[in-house]
Amino acid sequence: MSHVPPDKLTADRLAGRAPDANDWAPEPGSGDGSLTEDPSYRAPLVLNNRSVHEITEIVCGYAEKSPGRWWLPVFGLASSLAGMAQIMILYLIITGVGVWGLNNQVDWAWDITNFVFWIGIGHAGTLISAILCLFKQQWRTAVNRAAEAMTIFAVICAGIFPGIHVGRAWMAWFLAPVPNSNWIWPNFRSPLLWDVFAVSTYATVSLLFWFMGLIPDHATLRDRADLRLRQNPHQARLPFTPFKPDVLRVFIYGLLALGWRNSSRHWMRYEKAYILLAGLSTPLVLSVHSIVSFDFATSILPGWHTTIFPPYFVAGAVFGGFAMVLFLLIPARELFPNMKDLLTLRHLENMSKILLVTGMLVGFAYAMEFFIAWYGGNDFEYYVFAYNRALPTWLHEDGAPYWWAYWTMITCNVFSPQVFWIKALRRNPVVIWLVALAVTIGMWFERFVIIVTSLHRAFLPGEWHMFYPTWVDILTFVGSCGIFLTLFLLFLRFMPIFPIAEIKAILPEADPHGPGHGHDDHGNGHSTNEGEGH
């Protein structure tokens, strides 16, 4: 705790008096929010001197006003795709798993590929919200809400696939350890069962964490609606409904706010719960994808039976998750007004660096797989990597039929993030977006490569068989993207997509040390606003 008394400026700020504008001129070097080489100050996390009130207005504005003409067509498309996914699932369940291109050699293909892909997407959210929270990385506040939302939605998409890919979906409850008179329990030795527990735990904790953060912001939305109603009791009703929009808002946000009254006790408990949940989530970030990787690592199939899988999968998941965050938020940043003030280039740059690091981690894992396959001396395993994956058919007659999938993966995951070594490129949103797109594709192919290329040519050549997706495979995956996008668009439209309270806490005004005091006592690390001068 600091015993330094607040100076006048801080006192003014706390009293709600606007600071002197002259004190807030941004340094030219960090005017766009990107990182600067000057160690004496940090790039601001919020640009354009947004005041506390302005932040409330901006963020609540997203949830209260129409985001623009683009939203409805995009939402229409996404929800149509989501509807198509439901039709595909219905068709699958009515008909049988045979509508997919699976066969007796390749018993998992796009279904589990999609599952692992979506689970991986979910990793960025928890990582940002939990691990970065514990490490007090304040830049997380600009993206954590959206990333956590993506986590939830991705886990929803991921949860669909294991549920529908089984032959008798109506019996899927056998997976649950339900006490029964026959004394039949699930097989606790099976990684699939661990999956059930890991994914459901992860989904629960992520949802709680997300919801916990939303409570104060929901309360803000509730109170604003209530105020508007008081100011203007004669609002127009929503078309075809007896409801006024703000009446609905008060009701719904009121429910979601759980009676938040902004009291200090609430804040104290909120902070404690938040940090506890962050602590709870942190191991989950590592565990859930490790356990998903056990689906493969504990089997005896060459190409799956690899001890490197748990760290490799976690790194890949973080990699894919951040790519998805960037992939969605960069366009959102353009489409929503003032969002660039909150989500600055510095954020993008940070996340690009994470992409670079995790991309090299997975690249290392890819290389190590080959090394071990060669070094281990097991010819079946070596064959999988050399002849099932890497060797193109045009180079060798026994080459891998899916070589193009493998090299798509390598290109997207290992080569494409390398552009971030160049500063100009990692500060260019278009480049970042393209790399994020490539990584998203590459991470899908990574799972496809692991699953299908290992399976299609296993031990006995007599049973080798190719896998080809059917139209149901393809439309189900596309539809799952639709489900994800639908949920995300709804989130953009109706939820506080930035944590209002947390962003306010990283404003210069929130710094109890204030400008001019922190430097000597605590070093640069505590100063979030270098614009004040000395």
Next chain:
Amino acid sequence: MAQKTIDQCPSTRGKRSIDREPRKLAETSGKPIWRSADEFTDKPEFRDWLQREFPARASELLESSRRDFLKVMGASLALAGAATIPGCRRPEHTIMAYSREVPEHQVPGRATYYATSMPLPGGGAEGLLVESHEGRPIKIEGNPLHPINQGRTSVWSQSSVLDLYDPYRLMQVTYDNPAQGPLEATWDDFAVWAQSDDGFERYNASGGRGLAFVTGKQTSPTRDAMRDAVLRRWPNAKWVSYEPLETPAPVEASRLAFGQPMSEELRLENAKRVLMVERDVAYHDNDELRNVRALVSSRAPLGAQDADGNTVDMNRIYVVEGSLSVTGGKADHRMRLAPSLQPAFVVALAKVIMQRLGGDSRIQAALDVVPVPAEVQLQDVWVEQCAIDLLEHPGESVVLVGASLPVGVHALAHAINDALGAIGPVVRYRPMGRDIASNGHAGLVELGEDIDAGRISTIVCMNANPVYDAPVEARFAERFAAVPTRVTLSVQDTETAAASTWRLNGTHYLEQWGDVRAADGTLSVIQPMIAPMYFGKSEIELLAFLAGEGFEEEARLTHLAESARKHGAVVVDGEDGPTRLGNADGVFPEDAEADADPGELPTWPDGNVIVRAIWRQVMRDRFGVTSRAEFEKRWRRALHDGLIANSAEAAQTPAVDRGALANSIRTIRVGATPSQDSLDVLFTGGRTYDGRFGGNAWLQELPDIGSTITWDNPALISPATAQKMGLVPGGDNPKHVYLREHTTGKMVRLNVNGRSLELAVWICPGLADDTIVLRLGYGRTRGGPVAEGSGFDTYTLRNAGQYAAAGASMERVPGDYWIASTQNHWSLEGRTEVVRRVELPAWQKYGDLRIDHTDEYELASSDLSFAEQLGTVSHAPPNRSIYKNPYNQGDGDGKTDAEPGSTYAQGPQWGMTVDMASCLGCGVCTIACQSENNIPVVGKREVAKGREMSWIRVDRYFVGDDLNDPEEILHQPVACVHCENAPCEVVCPVNATVHGPEGHNYMIYNRCIGTRYCANNCPYKVRRFNFFDYGTKQLDGGLNPETSRATGGILDDKLPPNQHFIPPRLRSRLSEIEKLQKNPNVTVRSRGVMEKCTYCIQRTNNAKIETKLKGMENVPDEFVMTACEQACPTNCITFGDITDPDSRVSQTRKSGRNYAVLGYLNVRPRTTHMMAVYNPNPEILKVLDNDRYKYLDWHPHDVKWKKKGLEPHYQHMDEHGHDHEHGEGHASLGTSFFNLDRRDEDTGYALSLRVLKAATAPQGGLL
């Protein structure tokens, strides 16, 4: 005329026309399937019922369902013993099996077995035991007493039970009225018509002029007698018996050689050297079961002893062929040779033999004048060494040539066999019957000319399908249509039946009385397992009816005896029938006689009565049985056994007319070497035999020999030919044909014999270059959806009696054709440890060598057999597992047996061995498994996607450097191996697959939710998933011809798009008829569950119950056999208790050839494989393949390993054997990192072992 005819049939007037939809069982015949055979024969009221109601107004019983059946069954059982309840409608129990009295030996729920025989096309028979459940025959097994079968079956008999339940069979008599179209009729309508002047009476005056009979060839005494009877009545009638696959050349050659047509009997068990030229003794041969058994008898046991205690030497098989045959796959030396050059080969061989042996001078002279074109080049060394090998084994070697070769070559083969002394010890002869010897194809051509001349007014076709399969010259289809009256008796819906005026539904052999002589002459009985399901008549019944033979006396006596016995009278068979009667209840024969009112006898003679009558004659003539009592005794014995013991006709060793042979040899003409413009064509039979089994979905889905194609018969060509002609699908590399979703063949137009046909081509390694192999028997246009959708009608290209043609040309036409092949990978991809094989010298040298494989820390040890030393296990550290298997309490060591007292140490523990030395890859195990375990067929579309359901498959690999000319073809049957450490079990999240205390890997369908993880983790890929409702829905194989045809090479699949959207779930369910085939002891699986081999657990459990009831402790060896084991004609599969040291499976597991496929994974499979042993001629190898000879001690096909620098494993066997050291020898071997030997030296491994050792040490030294 025809209109008038129909008017004479009172009951067909005003009948509705029929369509092609299969009829529901209840609609056709009520519930009669469960009727027992004896009731069929003897109940007067039943006959009455038959007369009155059958079949047009069949009893409108409830829609058959299992529940209804059980209801009726239960009610009937309750009424058992009680008399008929007055007031009931004619009760069902008259047609129910056990309604009146449950036979003492019949326990509902327990199978009964009856002996019968299956007549084979073209003569011969298989003796069968048929498993029946509640009167439904469901499974065919071989009759152990039958000399042909000896308990085993061929694919033909094994699959025949499915034909019985074919829902597209002919189900009723139809009369095709030219004015009104097909009308429903009855057999009585036919009888009335036949006995009228419009029918057959008009031929009485002319002695049958204008009447013709067309039948298949059969060796049945009763059929022959009925034929004679018919011809007695109408002596001027024409009688043509033919088979599409009859073999005129051998018949003619035997006529030349021996003065009369004779069939051969091979005694290959006596042959040490066998040369076959385009001859497959193991397929489409009426003696095939005996042949394969004899052929492998001196290959499989290797070191086995004969009856005298002498060691049996291994035989050596040479095969020269242009196609790829079953025996060709087993050959020690196989030469690909186009059919045009095969005569040159035989001539060259004969020259060497005759020169060395100094054979008959006339034959030598004849050989000298055979012109062999100069450009014909043969591998001289091969020919010469083969000849020397043959003649060095006089009396133990034989040359067999196939039907595709001309008469002269057959004559030459007779001459060679004569010179080698083979006639007698190895091959003997029997006179052929008149029908069998006749040239049916010539007969059909002649008949066609008679039709053209207007000399034929009525044709009766019986169990023949000439409209489809007659030689093209006969132009039979169009001529047949010109005959005014066409009567066809047929079981299946055939093209001929469809073109007939009277379509008579015949009986399947499982529902008829009859007899047949097997290939060795054994008299075998055909007795019905079930009353005719659609009230059909058998061929002999129809013939007897037409001949006017009523057999009244026999019928009366039979009826009397049966009836008296029914009343509980003690019947003593006297000279003249049942003479002594009377029993405690005071029932006297007079009552029985009163029952048997001759007036109620039907006009139709009964098959049972006919056979008995004929057999009385046969017994009298052949065995001197005159008294009726003795006959009855023998008859019952025959019914029980299925045959008359020792009734085989002795084969002869006839004198050879060398002069005639020499004359014939002079006629040999050697063709030119085929080329791209002048291709050779071979016609061979496929999985549908000659097309008659085209409606049999099991056979359609059984992978073709060599090519593993299902549901089709594309033209097969060698990879080199395909490459040369630009017919490689999907690119230039033949290895890449599998890189398509539906593998496709290119469409070509094939011109041969002046005719052309558009069909697909497919590549099959091992065929002769510039040779096209065509399978006959596909492209049916009638016979139900299974038959109609598949393949191309290659009969349209074939001349009469032709098996080989030259001068064909082939041109590409637009379009591709998708082909469903179960295995597109030809190569073993260097994985020699999966399918191990060894050559005889190495086996003799090292076969007994076992090495003790202990790691340096003595933590794990294993005793490795010779075969195991050839795999990874010998060079990898012994298997250890941290996890202790609770069942064997062992430490997971790869070889250690179960700890005493553990579950696995207590019997019975089931295990199996599969001997690849005797496996020919015929596929009967697959069919037997399918039949026993209710395995559905999935159809072409699903097979193409890789979803075939067969629990046991036969993997086929071509090995060798040259894909075009593989050195060997290996077959490996693979089913679930029931791993003790099963990888599938740990990964199943719901415990749906778990281990049993007897070593079974259980699959619990009810618990399975279908995650398919088990299948992913199965290293053998033997698990089968029900992607759709295959088991309970009708086949939807995408067999619509529209879907199969080409679409310009872009789209393989022209299924109308809307059909994609019809969920299979909503397609039709199995008909009641199809359900009857299912084995009641095996669950029919729903969609979404996994399934796999169960080791036929229903049989095992049954055997355990039986032995327990008998008070025995253990199940004796051979008391329980799995379906595959029981069917395999070469004893390749052995199943039993591995804890019983005397069981066969324990013995085979001890063999030096025994190894676990992928044993290094430490899954400890209970099914182990036994390495194949080959016996190549070292002289040929020395010249043709220097390297191979140099390394005679290693895998000749181990190319990939060699390329990678890994030396062949057992080249260093001496080191292993003598000093157990991995000495310096290894250090110098190739590149080191592929050398598994060097892993022991790896410090990382050593370190981990140290850690392991410390961890398991009692002090817990790890810390």
